[in-house]
Amino acid sequence: MDVQLSFSSENLLGDVQITGSKSESNRLLILQALFPQISISNLSNSDDTRVLEKALRSREGEIDVHHAGTAMRFLTAYFASKEGREVVLTGSDRMQERPIKVLVHALRQLGADITYLKKEGFPPLKVVGKKLSLNEVTVEANISSQYISALMLIAPSLPGGLVINLDGKVTSEPYIQMSLKLLEICGIKGKYEENQITIEAANDLPPVEVNVESDWSSASYFYSMAALSREAKISLSSFREFSYQGDRAVAGIYRQLGVETEFEEGRIILRKVPFKKPRSFELDLADSPDLAQTIAVTCFGLGLRCDLTGLHTLRIKETDRLQALKNELTKLGGKVEITADSFHLQASEGIKSGTKIETYNDHRMALAFAALSVKTPMEIADAEVVSKSFPGFWEDLEKLGFSVKNRC
Template identity: 55%
Template sequence: MDLLLESSVCNLQNVIRISGSKSETNRLLLLQALYPNIVLENSSDSDDSKVMIKALQSDEVLKDIHHAGTAMRFLTAFCTVQEGKEVILTGSSRMKERPIQILVDALRQLGALVEYEEKEGYPPLRITGKKIIKNKVSLKADVSSQYISALLLIAPKLENGLELTLEGSITSVPYIKMTLQLLNEIGVRASFEGNVIKVSHAEKIASRVITVESDWSSASYFYSVVALSAIGTEIKLSSYKQSSLQGDSILAEIYEELGVSTTFVDDSVIIKKENVSKKEINRNLNASPDIAQTIAVTCFGLGVGCHLTGLHTLKIKETDRLEALKNELGKLGASVSVTNDSLTLAPSSEINKNAHIKTYQDHRMAMAFAPLALKVPVVIEDAEVVSKSYTNFWEDLKSIGIIVNPI
């Protein structure tokens, strides 16, 4: 399904309720599978979380997680500690191109039984669950934080807990800290000192109810809408915490540079266009790479330049997000250069109308480009891909005045 997006609104005022963080939900779903007396509220309704639930609850040997990268990493670790159970984890053709050897090697260091069914270093995987006695493992620190979190999430179920040593400079620290704080929240002792993370064994935990904070990555698209709107535009988003565990909450600080203020009221944020943006944005997004696409598109829509670094993990996402951004922004008239780690966008005063934006089976490509409809009509191809993380995205976009028509 392709959608033509246009705007008929100059000033937007509305309340948007965004479902729970996919990052928090998927971590908590795995912990809930290990400790069934955890009750979750405001869970994500994303495809990724639905895939996690189905895989965790199914007794089938073959578990197909489609495009869900987080599920592939977390379930790989989870299945290694399911004693006596054999599973095959597979996914989409793109998933079979996404490397997982770093995690598999770490699990094997601990004594886990994991085999490659097809290409060495990539899914699908055959995993035989067993009791894991070893408790020390080392990992390069600049790898995807999901590899690290996958190990940490199963750590309390390891016979002797886990001592994980990270070698070198650490990437995506907020996501690692999120995992550790969620472990602490359910009553598991965990510490992070220097480059060493320790998680204690916990056979049982006390029953508890955990409310998942709404997703900051999803909020980014409305920050973009407000940034691209007239001064005075205001949207209220819920439910959010000022002391968020999510690395993407850095949005509030970044979008100040783009003229948007953030005010926390009770469990919501009010975002408002206060003034014009800076002429250029320079940011290292090492700790929050998922908002890079939104920021780059916002900057282009505002006619300001940006230089974004710390983006090496975007090469192995649902698509090569850096090349995808270069291609699609180029259709709109942007001048973009990328490296393995960065994106540079030159200031631009004109935007080509009615460009057809390819989404590459990547939900964030669809949602990052949608706010440009406030500037020019734009066509989003394969728009249903948004359900991967934000099922109601197009309905919420309609509610704030953007015209959404199938073509």
């Protein structure tokens, strides 16, 4: 299903309820599976979280995670540590192109029994759960923080806990800090010093309820809409000023693009304010790469030159996000150059109308490009892909006054 989007009002006004963070929810579900005394409220309603939740309840011999990369990585570590459980983990064609060798190698250091069923270094995997008695591992830290978080989450269930030595420059470090903080909230002791993480074994955790903060990545699309509008006042709930999520950085980034954030009783209010356009917009997004598509589209809509670095992980996401961005912005009239880890956009003078945006099975392509409909009518292909992280997105746009028409 494709959607046609348009927005005819001068003002962007309204309230949106955003469900729990996908990143927090998925980490907590693994911890809850290992320690049932943990209860969770405001869980994400995303497809990725539902896939993970279903997998953890499954007793089947094969589990298909579809496009859910976090689920694949977290479940690989989880099932490797579940003594007596044997499972095949598989996914979509794209999932079978996404590397997992770094995590498998680390788990094998701990004694895990994992076999590649097709291509070396990639899913599908056969995982035979064993008692992992070793308590120290070294893992490459410059590929994906999810490998490290996967190890951190199973660490407290291991007899001696776990020491994780990080080899190389750490990428997406805020996600590691998030994992550490959630472990702490659940009563699990851990520390992260220099390039070493130590997680203690947890033998007797007290009951605890964890309330998941709403998703800052999802909030970023409304920041983009506000930046591209003439006037805006959007209320989003429920958010904390002191967040565990790395994408909390969106508030500071978009202040430079004319969007002010006000924290008020568990919600944030976004307001469009006068600002002086910078000659160019330069950011290192190594700590928050999921914001890259949104920021790139915003800068294109504002006619700003944009140079984004620290994007090496975008090549191995749901699609090659750098190439996808270049393809679609070029169709709209943008002039884009990309490297292995960077994105460069020249200042543009307008947006070509009548272009359909392809989404490449990537939710963030649909979500990011939808913001341009503030400026000009847009058509988004395969619009249902947003359910991976934000199932109610199109309904929320209608509440804000957008016209959303389905085209089958």
